[in-house]
Amino acid sequence: MKQNITDWLIGLGLEQGTAGTLTTIILILAITLISIIANFITKKVVLKFITFYIKNNKIQWDNYLLDRKVFHRLSHIVPAIIIYFSANLFPNYAFLIGKGVSVYLIVVILLVINAFLNAIHDFYVTLEISKTRPIRGYIQVAKIILFIMGAILLISSLVGVSPLILLSGLGALSAVTMLVFKDSILGLTAGVLLTTNDMVRVGDWIEMPKYSADGDVIDISLNTVKVQNWDKTITSIPTYALVSDSFKNWRGMQSSGGRRIKRAFSVDMSSIAICTPEMLERFKKIHYLKDYIEQKENEIEKYNAEHKVDRSIKVNGRALTNIGIFRAYIQQYIEKHPKIHKEMTCMVRQLQPEESGLPLEIYAFSSDIAWAVYEGIQADIFDHILAVAPEFGLRVFQKPTGHDLKTGLQADKSREYM
DSSP states (O other): OHHHHHHHHHHTTOOHHHHHHHHHHHHHHHHHHHHHHHHHHIIIIIHHHHHHHHHTSSOSHHHHHHHTTHHHHHTTHHHHHHHHHTGGGOTTTHHHHHHHHHHHHHHHHHHHHHHHHHHHHHHHTTSGGGGTSOOHHHHHHHHHHHHHHHHHHHHHHHHTOOHHHHHHHGGGGHHHHHHHTHHHHHHHHHHHHHHHTTOOOTTOEEEEGGGTEEEEEEEEOSSEEEEEETTSOEEEEETTHHHHSOOEETHHHHHHTOEEEEEEEEEOGGGOOBOOHHHHHHHTTSTTTHHHHHHHHHHHHHHHHHTTOOTTSTTSSOOOBHHHHHHHHHHHHHHTOTTBOTTSOOEEEEOOOBTTBEEEEEEEEESOOOHHHHHHHHHHHHHHHHHHGGGGTOOBOOOOOHHHHHHHHHHHHHHHHO
């Protein structure tokens, strides 16, 4: 073809050299035009047909291939193939053209595979299993391997040596490779352990004070785990730190449907006393306590009668105390609270007496795990408990305040004037 064009130009009266130059220019323009037309047909016809087919079928995963432009990047191969097979028309430059096309094809293929891996991840995150088995780290490792292999192929293509020779030389660089990709290797190992042992998932609430992290996991990658804290800041934690260090995962609480309330308040021990008959009669009027007090009175009366206890002295035998009745009241109040989980542990217990008084601890679970609702439930319960404690003749302990000292001094002065 080239010779025919040259002969035709010579026949028009052009010199041999000029005809050869014009032939080369004509061939370049023709190949360029053919490449442009082929690229136009591929993108405007073939890709349009593929796009129409993908958007109108019931398959979902191919939509992600379209979104990531996998087919668009594949279309760039067509002009390269045309140029490659046209290289024989330019014998003096065939070698360089072949090299250039080879490099171009390697780059295009790398971009296609990269887009394909992104599409796989986009589709995978739509599946339910992605919440427990994230693959972002594995995708990143695959990309690292992909681009390393691509770099080796590019170098071997430019230098003109076999890729196997370059690969054999990497053994000597293994120490350097381990050093450069240390974090990635640790992250990959940690990612495998996290996934295999189901230690953390996207959406989990984790707490890791060492890294000031307290919030929801929003992303798990090869090197970092991103946590959105409750103040909306983002904390990035090295993936391997979740394996090497300890952290708290609140997933168990979230899946159980109940959030633990574990809080205590202290009762002034000087206000604890044995109940008098008048106190018991007053306590019986409390809705939650009538049946309890009557049951305990019968039980105590029977016990004291069997053991012939002299009740003229209070310390003999058994008797009801205001702290015991108060504890029973709190137990009944919590059990009947509409916001307390009925199928989980619910109790009121005494802790070790301290210099600040006798601690009473409420241990229960709210039926709503939302943070704001949980705090409201807990506050309502303790608002009520602290308010009704004086009705049982009990004082909630707190350290003296300036008001307490002022009141005490005023009382002392009043007694002096009397």
